[in-house]
Amino acid sequence: MQADKRLIVALDVNDMNKVCEIVEALGEWVAFYKVGMELYYSVGVTVINYLKSMGKEVFLDLKLHDIPNTVAHAAGILTGLGVSMLTLHTGGGPAMMRAAAMAVAEKAAELGIPRPKLIGVTVLTSINENEWTALGHKTPVADQVVHLAKLAQGAGMDGVVASPREAALIRRACGDNLLVVTPGIRPVGANQDDQNRIATPAAALAAGATHLVIGRPITAAPNIAEAARKVIREMAESGLKF
Numbered sequence: 001m002q003a004d005k006r007l008i009v010a011l012d013v014n015d016m017n018k019v020c021e022i023v024e025a026l027g028e029w030v031a032f033y034k035v036g037m038e039l040y041y042s043v044g045v046t047v048i049n050y051l052k053s054m055g056k057e058v059f060l061d062l063k064l065h066d067i068p069n070t071v072a073h074a075a076g077i078l079t080g081l082g083v084s085m086l087t088l089h090t091g092g093g094p095a096m097m098r099a100a101a102m103a104v105a106e107k108a109a110e111l112g113i114p115r116p117k118l119i120g121v122t123v124l125t126s127i128n129e130n131e132w133t134a135l136g137h138k139t140p141v142a143d144q145v146v147h148l149a150k151l152a153q154g155a156g157m158d159g160v161v162a163s164p165r166e167a168a169l170i171r172r173a174c175g176d177n178l179l180v181v182t183p184g185i186r187p188v189g190a191n192q193d194d195q196n197r198i199a200t201p202a203a204a205l206a207a208g209a210t211h212l213v214i215g216r217p218i219t220a221a222p223n224i225a226e227a228a229r230k231v232i233r234e235m236a237e238s239g240l241k242f
């Protein structure tokens with residue numbers, strides 16, 4: 001059985017024992033893991049090296065957001081870790097994104113390693129329309145997500161993070177070459193938790209997502225392996241491949 005690399009399991013835990021428990025339970029079914037702030041700030045590069053030693057791909061999600069110079073240097077350093085994907089906030093602006101893209105390309109060339117894909121976070125999937133309005137925005141969330149996706153594409157990002165609710169709009173606006181990474185995935189019957197703009201795995205793929213990021217519906221399930229298998233079956237049955 002070959003793992004479906006469109007599935008990225010988010011390891012939102014804070015110690016290596018829990019990481020090993022999840023990765024061992026999922027075995028060959030999952031080949032791509034996301035390391036976010038909680039885990040990276042807890043154990044650092046240890047987890048990256050562990051996942052690579054297990055033959056897994058790593059999405060390092062530290063959501064860089066600062067002035068261009070700072071983000072470019074940070075992105076260059078993270079490139080040296082040999083991960084497949086890195087995130088930054090599109091809200092940092094086009095100059096920040098362009099500087100990061102250049103730094104990543106230069107560092108990868110210098111080290112002779114593949115360039116990690118740079119993924120721009122648009123509007124967090126936890127934000128609903130009420131919160132969005134409270135933040136002072138006048139246009140609907142979806143319009144802003146599409147606007148940021150176009151900006152990210154123009155600034156050299158390989159993809160964007162958005163909710164599955166906006167995936168189809170992004171596809172229409174940005175074409176087929178942009179990666180559309182969607183968290184906010186909730187299989188039927190799963191807890192919504194703190195996510196607001198959500199959809200099922202099949203609906204996200206049908207809307208044009210290239211990757212599904214799923215954490216708690218799998219990692220907090222009573223049977224982690226069974227929860228993952230259910231998602232993988234749903235993905236396979238959707239039959240769509242971007």
Ligand SMILES: O=C(O)c1cc(=O)[nH]c(=O)n1[C@@H]1O[C@H](COP(=O)(O)O)[C@@H](O)[C@H]1O
Binds near residue numbers: 034087123125217
């Ligand atoms: O960048 C992300 O990965 C991200 C962006 C976003 O808008 N929403 C979002 O949930 N995420 C991440 O995706 C994961 C979702 O986890 P669950 O809600 O447990 O499935 C978490 O690790 C979040 O940090």
